[in-house]
Amino acid sequence: MITTRMIRGLIALSLISSLTPVVRAEEQPAQELTSEKASGLSVEVSTDILSDYVWRGTICNGNPVWQPSVTLGYDTGDYGALSANVWQSYDLTHKRGTATNSRQACGLQEIDYTLTYAISLADFNFELGHIFYTFPKNNGASDHDLYATVSYDNPIVTPSAAVYWNYNSAHDADPSVVYFSFGISHDFEPIEKMTISPSASLGFGDNAWGKYITDESVGTELSDQTIGVSASYSLTENLSLGAQINYTWIPSHTLRHLNYMGCDKDQLLWGGVNLTLKF
Numbered sequence: 001m002i003t004t005r006m007i008r009g010l011i012a013l014s015l016i017s018s019l020t021p022v023v024r025a026e027e028q029p030a031q032e033l034t035s036e037k038a039s040g041l042s043v044e045v046s047t048d049i050l051s052d053y054v055w056r057g058t059i060c061n062g063n064p065v066w067q068p069s070v071t072l073g074y075d076t077g078d079y080g081a082l083s084a085n086v087w088q089s090y091d092l093t094h095k096r097g098t099a100t101n102s103r104q105a106c107g108l109q110e111i112d113y114t115l116t117y118a119i120s121l122a123d124f125n126f127e128l129g130h131i132f133y134t135f136p137k138n139n140g141a142s143d144h145d146l147y148a149t150v151s152y153d154n155p156i157v158t159p160s161a162a163v164y165w166n167y168n169s170a171h172d173a174d175p176s177v178v179y180f181s182f183g184i185s186h187d188f189e190p191i192e193k194m195t196i197s198p199s200a201s202l203g204f205g206d207n208a209w210g211k212y213i214t215d216e217s218v219g220t221e222l223s224d225q226t227i228g229v230s231a232s233y234s235l236t237e238n239l240s241l242g243a244q245i246n247y248t249w250i251p252s253h254t255l256r257h258l259n260y261m262g263c264d265k266d267q268l269l270w271g272g273v274n275l276t277l278k279f
Contacts, residue, residue, distance in 0.1 A: 057224020080119030
C-alpha cells in the first residue's frame with residue numbers, strides 16, 4: 001500500500017551528495033562550502049531535469065520532473081560552514097506514477113528548506129542539518145527531518161554514512177522513524193575541466209520506517225540499493241553542466257511484495273541533466 005509520502009514530489013543527499021545522485025535538499029553538497037577556497041559568502045543556483053523522481057528507493061513520480069534549488073552559504077574557514085537551501089520539485093506532465101490527474105499533477109509539488117552546518121576535521125567531513133519538507137498541493141502537509149552525515153576522504157575511495165530522523169510528520173507517523181544510508185564514491189578527472197563520479201549506496205530503515213512507507217510492520221529491512229555515475233564539465237569558472245544515470249532496485253523480498261518502490265516496480269533505470277552556477 002502506498003503512503004502519501006511516496007507521491008510527493010527535497011535534502012540533497014542522498015544524503016550524502018556523492019552517494020545518491022538524486023534530488024532532495026538533503027542531498028545538496030554542503031561540504032563544498034568547506035573546500036579550499038577563501039571563507040565568506042557564496043551562492044549556488046542549480047537546476048535538474050530528471051526522467052523520474054526517486055527518493056530513498058521510492059518513486060515519488062515516475063515521469064519527468066524539474067528540480068531547481070538555491071543555496072546561500074557562509075564559510076567561516078577553520079570553524080566550518082553554514083548554509084541555507086531552498087529546493088523545489090515540479091512535475092512536467094499531468095501524470096504521477098501510473099495515475100493521471102490533470103488537476104493535482106503538473107506544476108509545483110514540493111518545496112523543501114534545509115539548514116546545515118558542515119566542518120572538515122583531518123580527512124573527515126561532518127554535516128548536521130534540518131530539513132523542512134512542504135507539499136503545497138497536499139493541504140499544507142509537511143515533514144521534518146534531523147540528519148547527520150560523515151565521509152572520509154582518501155585517494156582510493158570515499159566511504160560515507162548518513163542517518164535521517166523523521167521526528168515530526170503531518171500524517172502522524174511514528175516519531176521513531178529512522179532511515180540510514182551507506183555508500184562509496186570516487187572522483188576521476190579524465191580530461192581538464194571534467195569530473196566523472198561513480199558511486200554506490202545502500203539504504204535501510206527501522207520498523208517504523210518500513211511502516212511509514214508501506215503501512216505494514218516489516219522490521220528492519222534493506223530498503224534500496226543504487227549504483228550510478230555522474231559527470232560534470234566546467235563551461236566557465238562559475239558555470240558547469242552535468243549529467244547522471246542510476247540504477248535503483250529493492251533488495252528486500254518483503255518490501256518488493258509490499259510495493260515499496262511504487263508504480264508496481266522493484267527496479268528502475270533513471271537519470272537526467274544538471275546546470276549549476278556558483279558565485
